[in-house]
Each structure stands twice: as structure tokens, then as C-alpha cells.
Amino acid sequence: MTTTLQSSALRKRVATLGKPRKATYIVLAIFVLGSLFPFYWSFLVASRDNAMLGQRIPPFVPGGNFFANAARVFDTVPFWKALANSVIVSGTVTLTTVLFSSLAGFAFAKLRFRGQNGLFVFIVITLAVPTQLGIIPLFIAMSELGWAGHLQAVIVPNLVTAFGVFWMRQYTVDALPYELIEAARVDGCSMIRIFWSVCMPAVRPAAAILAMFTFMMSWNDFLWPLVVLDAGNPTVQVALEKLQSGYYIDYSLVLAGTTLATIPILIVFVLLGRQIVAGIMQGAVKG
Amino acid sequence: MTVIDKIAPEGSKAGERVSPRPTFRHRLSRWDVKVSPYLYIAPFFIVFGIVGLFPLLYTAYVSLFKWKAGDDTPDFIGIDNYKDLFADSQFWNALTNTISIFLLSSVPQMIMAVMLAALLGARLKGATGWRVGILLPYAASLVAIGIIFANLFGPKYGLINGVLQTIGLDPVDWQANRFSSHVAIAIMVNWRWTGYNALIVLAAMQAIPKELHEAALIDGAGMWRRFFSVTLPLLRPTLVFIIITTTIGGLQIFTEPKLFDALPGSNNGGSSNQFQTVTLYLYQSAFENSSLGYASAIAWVLFVIIVVIALANYFLTSRLTRTPAVKKK
Numbered sequence: 001m002t003t004t005l006q007s008s009a010l011r012k013r014v015a016t017l018g019k020p021r022k023a024t025y026i027v028l029a030i031f032v033l034g035s036l037f038p039f040y041w042s043f044l045v046a047s048r049d050n051a052m053l054g055q056r057i058p059p060f061v062p063g064g065n066f067f068a069n070a071a072r073v074f075d076t077v078p079f080w081k082a083l084a085n086s087v088i089v090s091g092t093v094t095l096t097t098v099l100f101s102s103l104a105g106f107a108f109a110k111l112r113f114r115g116q117n118g119l120f121v122f123i124v125i126t127l128a129v130p131t132q133l134g135i136i137p138l139f140i141a142m143s144e145l146g147w148a149g150h151l152q153a154v155i156v157p158n159l160v161t162a163f164g165v166f167w168m169r170q171y172t173v174d175a176l177p178y179e180l181i182e183a184a185r186v187d188g189c190s191m192i193r194i195f196w197s198v199c200m201p202a203v204r205p206a207a208a209i210l211a212m213f214t215f216m217m218s219w220n221d222f223l224w225p226l227v228v229l230d231a232g233n234p235t236v237q238v239a240l241e242k243l244q245s246g247y248y249i250d251y252s253l254v255l256a257g258t259t260l261a262t263i264p265i266l267i268v269f270v271l272l273g274r275q276i277v278a279g280i281m282q283g284a285v286k287g
Numbered sequence: 288m289t290v291i292d293k294i295a296p297e298g299s300k301a302g303e304r305v306s307p308r309p310t311f312r313h314r315l316s317r318w319d320v321k322v323s324p325y326l327y328i329a330p331f332f333i334v335f336g337i338v339g340l341f342p343l344l345y346t347a348y349v350s351l352f353k354w355k356a357g358d359d360t361p362d363f364i365g366i367d368n369y370k371d372l373f374a375d376s377q378f379w380n381a382l383t384n385t386i387s388i389f390l391l392s393s394v395p396q397m398i399m400a401v402m403l404a405a406l407l408g409a410r411l412k413g414a415t416g417w418r419v420g421i422l423l424p425y426a427a428s429l430v431a432i433g434i435i436f437a438n439l440f441g442p443k444y445g446l447i448n449g450v451l452q453t454i455g456l457d458p459v460d461w462q463a464n465r466f467s468s469h470v471a472i473a474i475m476v477n478w479r480w481t482g483y484n485a486l487i488v489l490a491a492m493q494a495i496p497k498e499l500h501e502a503a504l505i506d507g508a509g510m511w512r513r514f515f516s517v518t519l520p521l522l523r524p525t526l527v528f529i530i531i532t533t534t535i536g537g538l539q540i541f542t543e544p545k546l547f548d549a550l551p552g553s554n555n556g557g558s559s560n561q562f563q564t565v566t567l568y569l570y571q572s573a574f575e576n577s578s579l580g581y582a583s584a585i586a587w588v589l590f591v592i593i594v595v596i597a598l599a600n601y602f603l604t605s606r607l608t609r610t611p612a613v614k615k616k
Contacts, residue, residue, distance in 0.1 A: 014501050020409035028406055032420035035482060038435045039427070041446070045438065056449040100330040107327035119328065126335060130539055130593050133586040134342030136579050137349055157338035160331045191323035220428035222542050227574060237430045244434055245552030251438050258431045265426045273419035280483060281490035
């Protein structure tokens with residue numbers, strides 16, 4: 001071993017590779033503050049009255065009007081109904097997306113059938129198709145069916161997504177050993193039984209991540225619900241937009257609504273932040 | 288492979304060996320193996336066919352009619368909608384706005400995402416906490432973001448102009464000025480997506496073998512040199528993937544410009560359409576002016592633009608990924 005001065009210094013540098021400096025923390029802290037600020041601002045305005053917005057640099061401590069402003073939200077738009085609708089829509093869409101995606105993922109990953117590869121490639125291609133641009137015929141169809149204004153008009157188009165199928169397939173390939181399927185076959189299990197009792201337990205982590213993302217995406221969906229639902233039977237996002245579209249924007253009212261609508265998702269984030277981060281990073285590697 | 292064969296259709300040989308004449312149960316089981324896969328993938332194809340593919344194709348059909356909302360007998364007018372569209376200055380204006388907002392949001396976003404990922408890639412204390420922290424904007428709905436930022440960017444009483452004036456700068460009319468309004472909308476987009484994309488880049492960075500960095504360090508490469516010569520080339524496929532998804536989403540931008548308008552509920556994208564995007568114009572034509580045919584023509588043209596750009600990106604990706612990951616010395 002030649003321990004010259006230079007090589008020992010080098011070894012030290014190799015050892016400190018990837019060690020954060022103080023500046024790293026400072027820059028990250030600025031980004032996190034920037035991420036938090038608009039949420040805090042929304043709550044701040046919601047907790048005061050509009051006089052605050054007349055000041056050039058307003059006080060940065062919350063006032064005591066949040067609950068009064070929140071109560072006005074419920075008086076101005078059917079916010080309870082909007083919350084219930086959003087829970088129904090997002091809940092149903094999440095359940096069906098996870099179920100149908102897991103089924104299709106199982107079929108594509110572990111079963112063999114004619115046209116399998118072609119069909120899977122087709123699904124991957126549809127990932128890039130902006131289906132949102134088909135809203136006009138979809139609206140015509142929903143009107144013909146008499147579904148416009150009803151929740152099923154928002155639920156049915158989102159029962160399952162290409163992304164869900166893709167995601168579950170990628171996970172099932174590695175997570176479910178053929179031996180398990182074979183053993184279940186030998187025991188006389190039907191296919192659907194194998195899916196439910198062998199596949200589902202093995203792919204639960206991926207299904208949970210898919211459920212989280214589907215719920216958030218559905219909860220935040222705006223264009224199609226705005227097109228097909230009316231002000232009397234809105235989802236949360238549509239209700240928020242209606243709240244804002246008076247002739248005069250009462251910001252302490254509107255931002256109270258925004259705060260209320262964001263709280264459920266923020267709670268999900270605080271509880272499941274680690275899993276959400278892991279989901280995005282896994283998706284990046286597998287995709 | 289034998290394992291696969293047993294669960295594949297041909298695999299029911301195992302059952303046949305037990306009894307030469309297939310019993311009802313065996314036939315049922317064979318049928319189960321053969322048909323189940325199609326049943327399991329059917330929901331996606333049915334849903335996609337009815338609410339994805341069919342409407343998209345039918346949009347092309349609707350675009351050939353003078354079709355007012357509620358019309359029972361729309362008039363066939365051939366390609367007149369397209370002729371009108373290409374002569375419609377409002378459409379070109381909307382397309383320019385869309386591309387301008389897209390560039391203002393995607394380019395800085397990519398640079399910041401890579402930078403953030405490099406910071407997050409260090410051996411931080413409380414790594415998960417930092418990651419969740421920068422991902423927080425992703426929790427906000429686009430509507431919430433639109434409302435909050437419209438307030439922050441308010442021309443008279445907005446906080447941002449308040450801060451600008453306090454430090455002695457002139458206030459900016461974020462609404463009326465075309466370029467400023469694009470900047471404001473791009474900031475909303477960047478705020479929501481930078482952290483999300485940073486995590487994707489981070490995942491790709493962590494997949495780079497540590498030995499490469501060590502080797503580069505021993506060869507005397509400094510921090511920046513290692514970043515540009517080792518990290519960045521290996522990130523290319525991931526970056527192009529992000530560019531494609533950002534393109535498809537960014538060219539359809541709707542919610543942010545709609546909620547940014549000072550006239551609440553308006554679909555104009557500002558008093559002189561200075562920040563009206565193509566999807567916002569589509570929405571206005573279809574659901575405010577009830578011109579379903581004309582709006583369908585807009586949708587179809589935008590669709591073609593997105594497909595062309597996505598395909599261009601795809602060929603770019605496959606070319607970039609085919610080149611060796613680490614460049615020759």
C-alpha cells in the first residue's frame with residue numbers, strides 16, 4: 001500500500017462524497033418554505049377579513065375569523081354536498097381503478113393469451129393519448145343519456161386508467177412467483193380465486209400506492225366535472241370555482257373554501273408522505 | 288418455462304393425463320384458463336373504448352358540422368370549421384400563449400428539478416422529511432393553486448406587488464401585461480410540479496452506480512465536472528421522459544389560466560385574451576358559445592399538435608437512449 005499524502009487526501013474526499021454541506025440545508029429549507037407558503041397564505045387570508053389585503057405588507061399571524069369565514073363558505077355554495085360528492089366519486093373511482101388495474105395487471109404479468117404483447121403495447125401507447133380532448137362527444141353522449149349533472153357522469157369515464165394497468169403489471173411481474181400460482185392450480189383453485197387469494201396479497205403495496213394517487217387525482221380533477229356537473233350538485237373543485245365566480249371576489253371567503261378543500265389531501269400527505277414519495281420514485285424507476 | 292406452460296391454455300395436458308376423457312370439471316377449468324385473461328383485461332378496453340377512443344374519433348366527425356349544443360339536426364359543412372379556425376386570430380393567439388406558457392414553465396422547471404434532486408441526493412439528515420416537504424405543492428388542487436396565486440399576483444392588492452413596492456421596485460400588472468401574465472401562470476405550474484419532477488430525477492440519480500462518481504473523483508474531476516460529465520448524461524432518458532409527460536400535460540393547460548382571470552368565471556383568458564390557452568378557448572367555444580362543431584375542430588387540431596410533438600420526443604428518446612450511457616473518453 002502506497003499511502004502518499006495525495007492518495008490519503010483523495011480517499012478522504014471519496015469518503016465525503018455525497019456529504020451535505022450547510023448550504024444544501026439552507027437551499028432546501030428555502031424550497032420547503034416556498035412550498036408551504038401558499039398554503040399558509042391561504043389560511044392566513046381565510047382567518048382574517050378583507051381589510052388585511054389592503055395593506056401592502058400584511059401581518060403574518062392568523063386572525064380569529066377562520067371559522068366564521070368557513071361557515072360562510074357553507075352558506076354560499078352547497079359545500080357539504082360537494083364534499084360528499086367528492087368522497088363518493090373519488091372513493092368509487094379509487095376502488096374500481098385498483099380492482100380493474102390489478103386484474104388486468106395480473107393477466108398481463110402472469111397469464112398467457114393470444115395478443116398479449118400487442119394489447120399491452122397498445123395500453124402503453126394510450127398513456128400518451130390526451131383523452132381529455134374528447135370531452136365534446138362525451139358531453140353530447142352524457143346529455144343524451146340524461147347523465148349530465150349526475151355523479152355517474154364523472155365516475156364512469158374514470159373507472160380504470162391505462163396508468164393503473166401499467167403500474168400493476170410492472171409490479172406483479174416481480175412480486176408474484178409462478179410457483180405460488182402453480183401450487184394454487186394444483187389445489188384446484190379457479191383463476192379468479194388465484195387472483196383474489198394469491199395475487200392480491202402479494203401486490204398489496206403497489207395497490208395501496210395506486211389507490212393513493214388515484215384518490216388524489218380524482219379529488220383534484222376539474223375540467224370534466226366542470227363541464228358535466230352543475231352548480232347545484234358539484235364536486236369540491238367545481239364548488240370552489242363557483243365560489244370564486246361572483247362579480248366581486250371576497251378573498252377571505254374564497255380562500256377559506258380553498259383551505260377547507262385542501263385540508264383532506266394535506267392530511268393524507270402528513271400521514272402517508274413516506275409512501276407517496278416512495279411511489280413517485282418507484283414509478284420513475286419502473287416506468 | 289414449464290411452470291408457465293402449466294397455467295397457459297396448452298398446460299391443461301396435466302389434467303388430461305389423469306383421465307383420458309375430459310370431464311365437465313376439466314373442461315370448465317380449461318375454459319377458465321383460456322377466457323379469464325380476456326375477462327380481466329376487458330374492463331380497461333371497454334372503458335377506454337367508450338370514453339376515450341370513441342369520443343376522440345367522434346370529435347373529428349363532430350368537427351365537420353355546424354353543431355350547436357342541443358341541435359338535433361346539425362348541418363354538415365365539411366372542413367369549413369377548419370378553414371375558419373386557421374383564419375381565426377384568436378386561435379393563433381391562444382396557441383402562441385399556450386406555447387409561451389409551456390416554455391416558461393418547462394425549461395426553468397427542469398433546471399430546478401435537477402438542481403433540487405442533486406441537493407436531495409446528498410446524505411441528508413431526515414431525508415424523507417425533506418422529500419415530503421418539497422412535494423407538498425402536489426397536494427394542492429389546480430383550482431386551489433389558481434385561486435391562491437391569482438390573489439398573490441393581484442395587480443392592486445396582491446402580496447407580490449406589495450413586496451416589490453416595499454423594496455422600491457415598480458409594481459407589475461400581472462393580469463393586463465401579456466408576458467407578465469404568462470410568467471405568473473408559469474410560476475403556478477412550476478410551483479406545483481418542480482418537487483414532483485425532482486423526486487423522479489432523484490430516483491434516476493440514485494440508480495447511478497456510486498463507483499462512477501468515485502472513479503471520476505479519483506481522476507480529478509471536480510463537483511461541477513462530475514455533474515456535467517457523469518450525472519447529466521446518465522439522466523438523459525429520465526429527463527426526456529419528463530419532457531414528454533410535461534409536454535402532453537402542458538399543452539392542455541386549462542385550470543390555471545381560467546382561475547387566474549380577474550373577471551371571475553370568465554373564459555376569455557384576460558380582457559384581450561392575453562393569457563387564453565387553446566384548451567380554454569376550446570372550453571369557451573363549446574360551453575359558452577355552444578359551438579360544439581367549431582370546438583371539436585380546435586380539439587382535433589390540438590390533438591394533432593400534441594401527437595406530433597410527443598412523437599418527435601419519442602424518436603428523440605429512442606435515439607438518446609441508444610447512445611452509450613457514458614460517453615467515450
